[in-house]
Amino acid sequence: MSILITGGTGFIGSHTVVELIGAGETCVIVDNFCNSKPVVLDRIEAITGVRPRFYEADLCDEAAMERIFEENPDLESCIHFAGLKAVGESVAKPLLYYQNNLISTLTLCRVMQKHDVKRIVFSSSATVYGDPISVPIPETAPRGLTTNPYGETKQMIERILTDLYRADTEWSVSILRYFNPVGAHPSGLIGEDPCGIPNNLFPYVTQVATGKRAFLQVFGDDYDTPDGTGVRDYIHVVDLAQAHLKALQRARKVTAVECFNVGTGTGYSVLDIVKAFEAATGRSVPYRIVERRAGDIAACYADPQKAENILGWRAQYSLDDMCRHADNWQTKNPNGYDT
Ligand code: NAD
Ligand code: WQD
Numbered sequence: 001m002s003i004l005i006t007g008g009t010g011f012i013g014s015h016t017v018v019e020l021i022g023a024g025e026t027c028v029i030v031d032n033f034c035n036s037k038p039v040v041l042d043r044i045e046a047i048t049g050v051r052p053r054f055y056e057a058d059l060c061d062e063a064a065m066e067r068i069f070e071e072n073p074d075l076e077s078c079i080h081f082a083g084l085k086a087v088g089e090s091v092a093k094p095l096l097y098y099q100n101n102l103i104s105t106l107t108l109c110r111v112m113q114k115h116d117v118k119r120i121v122f123s124s125s126a127t128v129y130g131d132p133i134s135v136p137i138p139e140t141a142p143r144g145l146t147t148n149p150y151g152e153t154k155q156m157i158e159r160i161l162t163d164l165y166r167a168d169t170e171w172s173v174s175i176l177r178y179f180n181p182v183g184a185h186p187s188g189l190i191g192e193d194p195c196g197i198p199n200n201l202f203p204y205v206t207q208v209a210t211g212k213r214a215f216l217q218v219f220g221d222d223y224d225t226p227d228g229t230g231v232r233d234y235i236h237v238v239d240l241a242q243a244h245l246k247a248l249q250r251a252r253k254v255t256a257v258e259c260f261n262v263g264t265g266t267g268y269s270v271l272d273i274v275k276a277f278e279a280a281t282g283r284s285v286p287y288r289i290v291e292r293r294a295g296d297i298a299a300c301y302a303d304p305q306k307a308e309n310i311l312g313w314r315a316q317y318s319l320d321d322m323c324r325h326a327d328n329w330q331t332k333n334p335n336g337y338d339t
Contacts, residue, residue: 077117172256201216225269
């Protein structure tokens with residue numbers, strides 16, 4: 001039996017494929033390389049000794065998706081990572097985000113249904129909670145108002161998958177709400193490869209620490225947090241990958257729609273990250289405090305108890321590991337996969 005991994009050459013998908021192969025699973029990857037590179041497949045093979053079957057296709061292309069299912073009759077489930085994820089870009093190009101993220105998911109589910117594959121693990125996000133009433137955030141917290149089209153696609157897809165289960169209870173839907181995935185595989189062979197100037201804190205900090213960028217801009221120090229800078233729940237991407245394996249094992253046992261927070265439960269501020277990075281690498285991370293970034297919230301971190309109770313999963317890696325592994329990746333691949 002094999003698992004279809006959509007977006008499997010991306011940041012989180014590639015790490016998950018490595019963990020799945022390590023657990024003896026067989027993966028079939030589909031990706032259109034709109035935000036990843038073919039060399040990732042070589043790197044997965046270098047780490048695992050296995051080259052997963054790969055299809056270059058757009059999930060919105062129903063005929064191509066049909067072909068994948070026809071050629072792989074042993075597919076039994078799907079982990080669905082494929083999607084566009086840049087918050088700012090989604091504000092500028094809402095139609096692109098709704099088109100890509102929604103149509104791809106609808107097409108995927110239609111083809112899965114046709115081939116009687118009714119098990120799906122979906123990449124959702126803590127962004128569905130909006131600005132939380134309180135932290136830590138349990139799964140039962142009200143889903144807030146999203147502030148951008150990207151976040152809205154996650155809300156909508158959660159709803160679509162829930163409705164799919166309600167209409168046909170043979171489906172097993174596992175919705176994983178990631179907090180802030182960071183770090184890289186300890187080998188330094190795979191990691192996050194943002195194109196252009198990174199939007200997210202960790203890749204920006206790693207580029208400052210290695211001298212690629214002069215200083216970090218800290219977006220606001222007047223939030224209602226211990227040091228005034230934004231607090232987030234950073235989760236090592238390998239821990240996150242492991243959560244997918246656990247979710248898949250659970251989905252094989254129950255037919256249900258279930259959602260799980262995937263975070264460590266600990267919040268760190270922007271300045272905590274700067275200090276942790278400096279301590280882990282011995283290099284300095286110069287920074288300047290600037291204006292708040294539009295759309296940011298003060299604090300967001302998970303109550304991850306449900307994932308521990310039901311999936312038997314909890315994060316293992318420390319913040320120091322996240323910093324060291326991110327730095328190892330950046331140092332070994334100064335231009336990402338373009339080296
Ligand atoms: P990524 O961009 O590295 O990976 C996504 C992959 O999907 C890319 O390889 C891209 O080429 C592919 N893709 C996009 N649209 C496609 C389509 N129509 N057909 C085929 N392939 C397509 O992103 P990531 O960080 O690995 O995120 C994976 C998933 O997790 C996304 O759904 C994202 O929204 C979600 N998520 C990410 C974060 C984060 O901070 N990285 C946080 C929460 C949720
Ligand atoms: C973290 C903290 C910033 C950059 C985003 C998406 C979210 C999810 C994860 C997909 C904040 C501060 C950042 C910088 C800074 N993605 N910061 N200087 O905004 O929590 O979440 O990625 O689902 O939907 O919104 O992550 O890494 O951008 O920011 O001071 O150059 O770092 O203000 O407090 P965020 P981030």
